[in-house]
Amino acid sequence: MQHTLRTCLLAEALGTTILLIFGTGAAVVDAQTHALGHGGVAAAFGLVVFIIIQSLGETSGAHVNPAVTVAFWAMGRFPGRRVLPYVLAQLAGAALGSFLVKLIAGPGSNLGATLPAHGAWQALGIETFLTFWLMLVILRVTSGSKEVGMLAGLAISVTVALEALVAGPLTGASMNPARSLAPALFSGVWTDWGVYVVGPVAGALLAVAVDRLLAVGAEPEALPPIQ
Numbered sequence: 001m002q003h004t005l006r007t008c009l010l011a012e013a014l015g016t017t018i019l020l021i022f023g024t025g026a027a028v029v030d031a032q033t034h035a036l037g038h039g040g041v042a043a044a045f046g047l048v049v050f051i052i053i054q055s056l057g058e059t060s061g062a063h064v065n066p067a068v069t070v071a072f073w074a075m076g077r078f079p080g081r082r083v084l085p086y087v088l089a090q091l092a093g094a095a096l097g098s099f100l101v102k103l104i105a106g107p108g109s110n111l112g113a114t115l116p117a118h119g120a121w122q123a124l125g126i127e128t129f130l131t132f133w134l135m136l137v138i139l140r141v142t143s144g145s146k147e148v149g150m151l152a153g154l155a156i157s158v159t160v161a162l163e164a165l166v167a168g169p170l171t172g173a174s175m176n177p178a179r180s181l182a183p184a185l186f187s188g189v190w191t192d193w194g195v196y197v198v199g200p201v202a203g204a205l206l207a208v209a210v211d212r213l214l215a216v217g218a219e220p221e222a223l224p225p226i227q
Contacts, residue, residue, distance in 0.1 A: 013093035020097025024112030046161025053153035071204035098182035114172025127199030135207035
């Protein structure tokens with residue numbers, strides 16, 4: 001079933017709003033109550049990603065991440081004319097989600113901002129690798145027969161949760177420029193924000209290159225039609 005651009009943009013904005021509400025919202029709740037713990041926050045990110053994919057994936061692809069949209073375009077699986085509208089919808093949705101989280105946050109909260117623990121260069125390397133692996137998983141499980149069913153969404157969401165669990169204390173494990181820019185906007189905490197734009201985009205594009213290398217010698221599959 002094909003969906004209009006307006007419907008797709010609504011789905012992307014809604015999905016990114018929900019990502020920020022439950023993902024960064026979990027970080028804010030844990031900072032205030034210590035009830036979730038780091039593992040609980042990582043699990044919240046993984047769970048909300050799974051729910052977004054299963055509920056909105058058939059409408060817009062459930063990118064909810066500018067780096068993912070750019071990578072799908074670079075892979076030839078997404079039309080260039082939709083890249084900017086998708087990114088703007090994701091940024092708008094993230095801003096709305098962060099604004100709603102701010103309503104429950106205590107004074108001085110950074111709203112789940114992503115901050116380097118040991119300097120910008122280390123954070124850049126980590127964010128690049130994290131997004132590389134996440135995007136490679138996305139590309140590998142959303143092609144051919146693996147594209148249908150819950151397993152693709154499960155693989156992606158588990159990857160998000162695992163990376164957040166391991167790397168969250170080091171960088172916040174953003175992997176998503178919209179996820180990082182929105183809390184910075186509403187909290188005023190802009191520390192090394194460029195890391196969380198450059199790293200995810202670079203990592204996602206690296207995943208495209210590696211996926212193409214892995215596909216060398218494989219029998220060609222017909223790509224899904226560009227809508």
